[in-house]
Amino acid sequence: MPLVRIDVLQDRAAEQLPAIGDAVHRALVAEIAVPERDRFQIIARHPPGLLVFDPEYLGIHRTAHIVIVQITMSLGRTLEQKKALIAAIARNLSALPDLRPEDVFVNLVEVVKENWSFGNGIAQYAV
Amino acid sequence: MPLVRIDVLQDRAAEQLPAIGDAVHRALVAEIAVPERDRFQIIARHPPGLLVFDPEYLGIHRTAHIVIVQITMSLGRTLEQKKALIAAIARNLSALPDLRPEDVFVNLVEVVKENWSFGNGIAQYAV
Amino acid sequence: MPLVRIDVLQDRAAEQLPAIGDAVHRALVAEIAVPERDRFQIIARHPPGLLVFDPEYLGIHRTAHIVIVQITMSLGRTLEQKKALIAAIARNLSALPDLRPEDVFVNLVEVVKENWSFGNGIAQYAV
Numbered sequence: 001m002p003l004v005r006i007d008v009l010q011d012r013a014a015e016q017l018p019a020i021g022d023a024v025h026r027a028l029v030a031e032i033a034v035p036e037r038d039r040f041q042i043i044a045r046h047p048p049g050l051l052v053f054d055p056e057y058l059g060i061h062r063t064a065h066i067v068i069v070q071i072t073m074s075l076g077r078t079l080e081q082k083k084a085l086i087a088a089i090a091r092n093l094s095a096l097p098d099l100r101p102e103d104v105f106v107n108l109v110e111v112v113k114e115n116w117s118f119g120n121g122i123a124q125y126a127v
Numbered sequence: 128m129p130l131v132r133i134d135v136l137q138d139r140a141a142e143q144l145p146a147i148g149d150a151v152h153r154a155l156v157a158e159i160a161v162p163e164r165d166r167f168q169i170i171a172r173h174p175p176g177l178l179v180f181d182p183e184y185l186g187i188h189r190t191a192h193i194v195i196v197q198i199t200m201s202l203g204r205t206l207e208q209k210k211a212l213i214a215a216i217a218r219n220l221s222a223l224p225d226l227r228p229e230d231v232f233v234n235l236v237e238v239v240k241e242n243w244s245f246g247n248g249i250a251q252y253a254v
Numbered sequence: 255m256p257l258v259r260i261d262v263l264q265d266r267a268a269e270q271l272p273a274i275g276d277a278v279h280r281a282l283v284a285e286i287a288v289p290e291r292d293r294f295q296i297i298a299r300h301p302p303g304l305l306v307f308d309p310e311y312l313g314i315h316r317t318a319h320i321v322i323v324q325i326t327m328s329l330g331r332t333l334e335q336k337k338a339l340i341a342a343i344a345r346n347l348s349a350l351p352d353l354r355p356e357d358v359f360v361n362l363v364e365v366v367k368e369n370w371s372f373g374n375g376i377a378q379y380a381v
Binding site: 003014017018021035037038039040041042043044045072109111112114115116117118119120121122123124126 | 171173174177178179183184185187189206210213215216217218228229230231232233234235
Binding site for chain 1: 257268271272275289291292293294295296297298299326363365366368369370371372373374375376377378380
């Protein structure tokens with residue numbers, strides 16, 4: 001159910017991308033009870049200058065190792081769950097090479113539960 | 128008004144992409160009364176491994192022919208309309224070569240009507 | 255806080271893209287009080303046919319110079335602020351070469367304030 005878009009700069013090695021996807025997915029599974037197999041992610045690399053970020057906003061020092069994670073997910077998680085999810089994403093990602101917690105940007109977009117189909121033309125989560 | 132993002136794997140032939148866009152658009156026109164000319168779509172192809180999908184979630188067998196359709200649209204459709212839209216997207220897409228209903232993933236993101244401009248700096252749908 | 259996705263056709267010169275990003279950002283700063291340094295944008299170029307647009311919807315004549323701007327931002331702006339934002343985006347963009355107000359498409363996606371992290375695993379805007 002989450003649809004996860006992950007955007008990085010293109011100088012990041014392609015070999016690192018699966019581990020980045022894994023790190024985000026493990027946070028979803030651990031913190032907001034996303035099923036292990038409910039994994040759908042689009043990872044894109046961008047030329048320098050086309051993924052634009054401020055290197056100092058809020059006093060956080062960001063580098064070209066930035067990872068932008070935008071997660072579309074169902075409504076219903078508490079603020080505490082969302083905070084735990086964000087913390088786990090940063091913790092899991094920053095355990096990887098060339099990845100600092102300062103470089104983890106996260107945005108959550110919430111939709112009603114009925115707005116998903118996992119195949120066969122059926123809105124599987126609709127009541 | 129819908130803004131439609133369609134993501135596929137890059138081994139899908141470029142020639143098939145216009146038909147994929149058409150199939151999604153016809154479903155929007157038929158099921159939720161989107162005007163015929165209200166068509167705005169961004170179709171992207173991704174290297175293997177960067178469009179990540181589970182091949183079995185919910186017992187649905189997905190393949191590398193997967194099509195991920197994320198539609199940003201205005202609020203106001205009923206659950207029945209959204210179900211009919213999802214069914215029509217899968218039906219229209221699976222009429223195409225190399226496309227099975229199991230490989231059609233859909234997510235709807237709903238926004239208020241005033242959140243669109245089709246040009247000229249005007250929010251044409253705002254009241 | 256806004257996460258801005260800007261999509262254009264690939265025949266647009268790469269040198270124009272930073273100015274396009276600037277134009278959108280200045281509108282956000284001027285009209286909805288986004289902090290100057292709160293700038294996070296993903297700009298992508300697409301082959302012809304993969305960024306699909308209607309050249310006449312609502313009687314507005316669009317060309318291959320189209321710029322699609324999708325802004326994810328926090329809830330809380332009034333209709334008047336959103337109208338002013340949309341007007342400013344079109345005004346700023348159409349001051350650039352090869353950019354007409356008719357070719358500026360804008361969509362706003364609003365999320366609750368707590369749905370952002372700018373780094374360090376903290377939801378900085380959560381109360």
